[in-house]
Amino acid sequence: MKKHREHxxxxxxxxxxDIVFLLIIFFVVTASVDEDVVDQNVHLAIAKYAPAIEKNxxxxxxxxxxxxxxINIAMQPMTLQQLQQMLIAMRQQSGxxxxxxxxxxxxTQYRYIDRIMQIAASAGLYRVxxxxxxxx
Amino acid sequence: xxxxxxxxxxxxxxxxxxxxxxxLIYFIVTQKSEISEAHLAVNLPSPGRSSKDTTKPQLLxxxxxxxxxxxxxxxxxDEDVSAFLINMGKQNPDMTVMIKVSMSxxxxxLVKALDYCSGANLTNMNVVTLK
Numbered sequence: 001m002k003k004h005r006e007h008x009x010x011x012x013x014x015x016x017x018d019i020v021f022l023l024i025i026f027f028v029v030t031a032s033v034d035e036d037v038v039d040q041n042v043h044l045a046i047a048k049y050a051p052a053i054e055k056n057x058x059x060x061x062x063x064x065x066x067x068x069x070x071i072n073i074a075m076q077p078m079t080l081q082q083l084q085q086m087l088i089a090m091r092q093q094s095g096x097x098x099x100x101x102x103x104x105x106x107x108t109q110y111r112y113i114d115r116i117m118q119i120a121a122s123a124g125l126y127r128v129x130x131x132x133x134x135x136x
Numbered sequence: 137x138x139x140x141x142x143x144x145x146x147x148x149x150x151x152x153x154x155x156x157x158x159x160l161i162y163f164i165v166t167q168k169s170e171i172s173e174a175h176l177a178v179n180l181p182s183p184g185r186s187s188k189d190t191t192k193p194q195l196l197x198x199x200x201x202x203x204x205x206x207x208x209x210x211x212x213x214d215e216d217v218s219a220f221l222i223n224m225g226k227q228n229p230d231m232t233v234m235i236k237v238s239m240s241x242x243x244x245x246l247v248k249a250l251d252y253c254s255g256a257n258l259t260n261m262n263v264v265t266l267k
Contacts, residue, residue, distance in 0.1 A: 013149055020156050027163030045244035049255025050174035101175060106244040110200075110237045113246065114265050121180045129175035132247045136172065 037074045038103070039064035045106035047132035057099050061090065065104040069112040080119060087123035099127040176250040178263045194228060196221075196258075199266060200237045200249045218252045225256030232260040239265065 042064050063083070064072045071078045078086070090098055100120050104113055113130075120128055198217070199206035205217045212220070224231055235249050246263070253261050 013153070017153070017156065020153075020160055024156065024159050024163060027160070027167055030167070044173070045247035047174045047176065047247055047251040047254070050176055050251050051254075052172040053175050104243040106242065106247070108243040109239070110241045110243070110246060110265075111239045113243060114237075114239070117178065117180060117263075126180040128178045128180055130178055130243070130247060130250065132174050132176055132251065134172040134174050 037062045037064075039066070039072060039075060041066055042103050042105045043107075044103065044131055044133040046135045048135045050132060050134065052134040056101075059094060059097075060099040060101050061087070062101045062103060063116060065102060065108055065112060065116060067105040067107045069108070069115075071116070080115065083116070084119045084123060087120060087125055091124045096124050096126065098125055099129060100125055101129050101131055103131040174251075174254075176247060176254060177259075177261070178250070179261055180263075194231045196224065196231055196233045198233055198235050198249055198253075200235060200241045200245045202238070202241050202245060205245075205249060214248065214252075217249075218255065221252050221256035221258060223256075225258050229257050230260060231258060232262065233258050235261055235263045236266040237263060239267075 062073065064075075066072075071080070071083055073083075073086070087100075102113065102116060117128055120126070197206075197208055199209075204211060205214060206212070207217050207220060221233075233253050235246070235253070237246055237249075250261070250263075253259075
Protein backbone atom coordinates (compact mmCIF):
# COMPACT_ATOMS: atom_id res chain seq x y z
CA MET A 1 0.00 0.00 0.00
CA LYS A 2 2.84 2.33 0.87
CA LYS A 3 4.64 1.58 -2.38
CA HIS A 4 1.52 2.28 -4.38
CA ARG A 5 1.16 5.76 -2.86
CA GLU A 6 4.82 6.61 -3.63
CA HIS A 7 4.30 5.74 -7.29
CA UNK A 8 1.32 8.06 -7.52
CA UNK A 9 3.24 11.02 -6.13
CA UNK A 10 6.27 10.60 -8.39
CA UNK A 11 7.47 13.71 -10.27
CA UNK A 12 7.74 13.39 -14.09
CA UNK A 13 11.52 13.07 -14.00
CA UNK A 14 12.09 12.37 -17.70
CA UNK A 15 10.63 15.66 -18.92
CA UNK A 16 12.37 17.59 -16.18
CA UNK A 17 15.73 16.09 -17.11
CA ASP A 18 15.07 17.00 -20.75
CA ILE A 19 14.47 20.62 -19.86
CA VAL A 20 17.42 20.79 -17.48
CA PHE A 21 19.78 19.35 -20.09
CA LEU A 22 18.51 21.79 -22.67
CA LEU A 23 19.19 24.65 -20.24
CA ILE A 24 22.68 23.33 -19.55
CA ILE A 25 23.45 23.07 -23.25
CA PHE A 26 22.20 26.64 -23.72
CA PHE A 27 24.44 27.98 -20.97
CA VAL A 28 27.47 26.00 -22.14
CA VAL A 29 27.07 27.31 -25.68
CA THR A 30 26.50 30.95 -24.70
CA ALA A 31 29.17 31.10 -21.99
CA SER A 32 32.02 33.15 -23.39
CA VAL A 33 35.42 31.66 -22.87
CA ASP A 34 37.58 34.71 -23.41
CA GLU A 35 36.28 36.97 -20.69
CA ASP A 36 39.69 37.16 -19.09
CA VAL A 37 40.88 39.44 -21.90
CA VAL A 38 38.51 42.15 -20.67
CA ASP A 39 39.69 44.46 -17.91
CA GLN A 40 36.72 45.29 -15.69
CA ASN A 41 38.41 48.52 -14.57
CA VAL A 42 38.16 49.93 -18.07
CA HIS A 43 34.85 51.73 -18.60
CA LEU A 44 34.35 52.17 -22.30
CA ALA A 45 32.98 55.29 -23.93
CA ILE A 46 29.49 55.05 -25.38
CA ALA A 47 28.84 55.03 -29.12
CA LYS A 48 25.37 56.07 -30.30
CA TYR A 49 25.45 55.10 -33.96
CA ALA A 50 28.15 52.48 -34.51
CA PRO A 51 26.79 48.97 -34.93
CA ALA A 52 27.65 46.28 -32.40
CA ILE A 53 30.18 43.74 -33.57
CA GLU A 54 28.71 40.40 -34.49
CA LYS A 55 31.84 38.33 -34.57
CA ASN A 56 35.27 38.99 -33.20
CA UNK A 57 38.31 38.19 -35.30
CA UNK A 58 40.03 35.42 -33.32
CA UNK A 59 43.45 36.79 -34.29
CA UNK A 60 42.80 40.20 -32.78
CA UNK A 61 45.00 41.53 -30.00
CA UNK A 62 42.97 43.16 -27.23
CA UNK A 63 44.89 45.89 -25.42
CA UNK A 64 43.34 47.30 -22.27
CA UNK A 65 44.29 50.89 -21.56
CA UNK A 66 43.28 52.32 -18.20
CA UNK A 67 42.65 55.99 -17.51
CA UNK A 68 46.09 56.37 -15.90
CA UNK A 69 47.78 55.12 -19.07
CA UNK A 70 48.68 51.66 -17.78
CA ILE A 71 48.50 48.88 -20.33
CA ASN A 72 47.56 45.25 -19.92
CA ILE A 73 46.83 42.39 -22.25
CA ALA A 74 44.59 39.72 -20.74
CA MET A 75 45.22 41.33 -17.34
CA GLN A 76 48.98 40.96 -17.81
CA PRO A 77 50.57 44.39 -17.17
CA MET A 78 52.97 45.54 -19.85
CA THR A 79 55.42 48.33 -20.46
CA LEU A 80 55.54 50.09 -23.81
CA GLN A 81 58.74 48.27 -24.72
CA GLN A 82 57.22 44.90 -23.93
CA LEU A 83 54.15 45.78 -25.97
CA GLN A 84 56.28 46.81 -28.91
CA GLN A 85 58.32 43.61 -28.78
CA MET A 86 55.16 41.54 -28.58
CA LEU A 87 53.52 43.31 -31.51
CA ILE A 88 56.67 42.98 -33.64
CA ALA A 89 56.81 39.26 -32.83
CA MET A 90 53.13 38.87 -33.71
CA ARG A 91 53.58 40.69 -36.98
CA GLN A 92 56.52 38.49 -37.94
CA GLN A 93 54.49 35.43 -37.09
CA SER A 94 51.10 36.25 -38.57
CA GLY A 95 51.53 39.22 -40.89
CA UNK A 96 50.27 42.77 -40.76
CA UNK A 97 46.56 41.96 -41.04
CA UNK A 98 46.17 41.33 -37.31
CA UNK A 99 43.59 43.72 -35.90
CA UNK A 100 44.37 45.57 -32.69
CA UNK A 101 41.40 46.26 -30.46
CA UNK A 102 42.11 49.12 -28.11
CA UNK A 103 39.83 49.02 -25.08
CA UNK A 104 40.50 52.38 -23.54
CA UNK A 105 38.71 53.95 -20.62
CA UNK A 106 36.38 56.81 -21.58
CA UNK A 107 38.47 59.29 -19.58
CA THR A 108 41.87 58.19 -20.92
CA GLN A 109 43.81 61.07 -22.39
CA TYR A 110 44.53 60.87 -26.11
CA ARG A 111 48.28 61.12 -25.47
CA TYR A 112 48.19 57.53 -24.13
CA ILE A 113 46.13 56.30 -27.07
CA ASP A 114 48.49 58.03 -29.48
CA ARG A 115 51.48 56.28 -27.88
CA ILE A 116 49.93 52.88 -28.49
CA MET A 117 48.91 53.75 -32.05
CA GLN A 118 52.46 54.85 -32.78
CA ILE A 119 53.84 51.61 -31.35
CA ALA A 120 51.37 49.61 -33.46
CA ALA A 121 52.34 51.52 -36.58
CA SER A 122 56.05 51.11 -35.85
CA ALA A 123 55.49 47.37 -35.46
CA GLY A 124 53.79 47.33 -38.86
CA LEU A 125 50.23 46.80 -37.63
CA TYR A 126 47.82 49.34 -39.06
CA ARG A 127 44.41 47.86 -38.35
CA VAL A 128 43.63 49.59 -35.07
CA UNK A 129 40.10 49.71 -33.68
CA UNK A 130 38.84 51.53 -30.64
CA UNK A 131 36.28 49.68 -28.63
CA UNK A 132 33.12 51.42 -27.44
CA UNK A 133 29.95 50.40 -25.68
CA UNK A 134 26.88 50.43 -27.89
CA UNK A 135 24.15 52.71 -26.57
CA UNK A 136 20.96 50.67 -26.22
CA UNK B 137 10.67 -11.29 -12.16
CA UNK B 138 10.58 -8.74 -14.92
CA UNK B 139 10.03 -5.91 -12.45
CA UNK B 140 13.02 -6.93 -10.38
CA UNK B 141 15.21 -6.86 -13.51
CA UNK B 142 14.04 -3.34 -14.30
CA UNK B 143 14.80 -2.23 -10.79
CA UNK B 144 18.36 -3.47 -10.86
CA UNK B 145 19.06 -1.77 -14.22
CA UNK B 146 17.68 1.61 -13.14
CA UNK B 147 19.98 4.63 -13.40
CA UNK B 148 20.65 6.30 -10.00
CA UNK B 149 18.36 9.21 -10.76
CA UNK B 150 18.70 11.19 -7.56
CA UNK B 151 22.50 11.49 -7.77
CA UNK B 152 22.31 12.40 -11.45
CA UNK B 153 19.75 15.09 -10.74
CA UNK B 154 22.01 16.45 -8.01
CA UNK B 155 24.93 16.75 -10.43
CA UNK B 156 22.77 18.18 -13.18
CA UNK B 157 21.33 20.84 -10.89
CA UNK B 158 24.79 21.75 -9.64
CA UNK B 159 25.90 22.23 -13.26
CA LEU B 160 22.82 24.26 -14.01
CA ILE B 161 23.34 26.53 -11.01
CA TYR B 162 27.03 26.95 -11.92
CA PHE B 163 26.21 28.08 -15.45
CA ILE B 164 23.40 30.39 -14.31
CA VAL B 165 25.68 32.04 -11.78
CA THR B 166 28.66 32.44 -14.13
CA GLN B 167 26.54 33.57 -17.06
CA LYS B 168 27.04 37.24 -17.83
CA SER B 169 24.82 39.27 -20.06
CA GLU B 170 26.58 39.75 -23.35
CA ILE B 171 28.26 43.13 -23.59
CA SER B 172 27.49 44.75 -26.88
CA GLU B 173 30.59 46.48 -28.11
CA ALA B 174 31.34 48.39 -31.26
CA HIS B 175 34.78 48.58 -32.83
CA LEU B 176 35.53 51.93 -34.41
CA ALA B 177 38.22 51.73 -37.06
CA VAL B 178 41.13 54.12 -36.90
CA ASN B 179 43.02 54.27 -40.16
CA LEU B 180 46.68 54.52 -39.46
CA PRO B 181 48.75 55.69 -42.42
CA SER B 182 50.61 52.68 -43.78
CA PRO B 183 53.64 53.04 -46.06
CA GLY B 184 52.16 50.83 -48.78
CA ARG B 185 49.01 52.90 -49.14
CA SER B 186 49.34 55.58 -51.74
CA SER B 187 46.50 57.11 -53.65
CA LYS B 188 46.69 56.22 -57.32
CA ASP B 189 44.17 58.74 -58.50
CA THR B 190 45.50 62.22 -58.96
CA THR B 191 42.24 63.98 -58.12
CA LYS B 192 42.45 65.94 -54.94
CA PRO B 193 40.31 64.26 -52.27
CA GLN B 194 37.63 66.32 -50.62
CA LEU B 195 38.65 66.88 -47.07
CA LEU B 196 36.61 67.70 -44.04
CA UNK B 197 38.49 68.73 -40.93
CA UNK B 198 37.13 67.73 -37.58
CA UNK B 199 39.09 68.87 -34.56
CA UNK B 200 38.59 67.01 -31.31
CA UNK B 201 39.27 68.80 -28.06
CA UNK B 202 38.16 68.04 -24.51
CA UNK B 203 34.36 68.19 -24.61
CA UNK B 204 34.43 70.25 -27.81
CA UNK B 205 34.29 69.53 -31.53
CA UNK B 206 35.41 71.98 -34.22
CA UNK B 207 34.24 71.40 -37.76
CA UNK B 208 36.27 73.26 -40.40
CA UNK B 209 37.58 75.49 -37.62
CA UNK B 210 34.16 76.38 -36.19
CA UNK B 211 33.03 75.29 -32.78
CA UNK B 212 29.72 73.44 -33.13
CA UNK B 213 27.49 71.53 -30.77
CA ASP B 214 27.55 67.72 -30.92
CA GLU B 215 24.10 67.64 -32.53
CA ASP B 216 25.14 70.10 -35.23
CA VAL B 217 28.32 68.16 -36.02
CA SER B 218 26.34 64.93 -36.22
CA ALA B 219 23.66 66.48 -38.46
CA PHE B 220 26.29 68.07 -40.71
CA LEU B 221 28.20 64.80 -41.09
CA ILE B 222 25.01 62.84 -41.82
CA ASN B 223 24.15 65.37 -44.50
CA MET B 224 27.68 65.13 -45.93
CA GLY B 225 27.53 61.35 -45.88
CA LYS B 226 24.39 61.43 -47.99
CA GLN B 227 25.80 63.92 -50.48
CA ASN B 228 29.34 62.62 -50.77
CA PRO B 229 30.06 59.32 -48.98
CA ASP B 230 33.61 59.19 -50.40
CA MET B 231 34.61 62.33 -48.58
CA THR B 232 37.64 61.99 -46.32
CA VAL B 233 37.30 63.17 -42.75
CA MET B 234 40.52 64.31 -41.18
CA ILE B 235 40.08 63.89 -37.44
CA LYS B 236 42.64 65.99 -35.61
CA VAL B 237 42.81 65.06 -31.96
CA SER B 238 44.27 67.24 -29.26
CA MET B 239 46.70 65.51 -26.89
CA SER B 240 44.57 66.53 -23.91
CA UNK B 241 41.31 65.21 -25.41
CA UNK B 242 39.74 62.19 -23.77
CA UNK B 243 38.98 58.84 -25.34
CA UNK B 244 35.26 59.58 -25.16
CA UNK B 245 35.75 62.66 -27.34
CA LEU B 246 37.58 60.65 -29.99
CA VAL B 247 34.96 57.89 -29.80
CA LYS B 248 32.27 60.51 -30.25
CA ALA B 249 33.91 61.84 -33.44
CA LEU B 250 34.49 58.34 -34.85
CA ASP B 251 30.93 57.39 -33.92
CA TYR B 252 29.42 60.39 -35.73
CA CYS B 253 31.44 59.50 -38.85
CA SER B 254 30.29 55.91 -38.58
CA GLY B 255 26.67 57.05 -38.22
CA ALA B 256 27.04 59.21 -41.31
CA ASN B 257 28.54 56.31 -43.33
CA LEU B 258 31.76 58.23 -43.81
CA THR B 259 34.35 55.47 -43.83
CA ASN B 260 37.33 57.41 -45.14
CA MET B 261 38.81 58.75 -41.96
CA ASN B 262 42.27 59.65 -40.86
CA VAL B 263 43.12 60.24 -37.26
CA VAL B 264 46.03 62.59 -36.73
CA THR B 265 47.44 64.21 -33.66
CA LEU B 266 46.96 67.92 -33.23
CA LYS B 267 50.27 69.45 -32.23
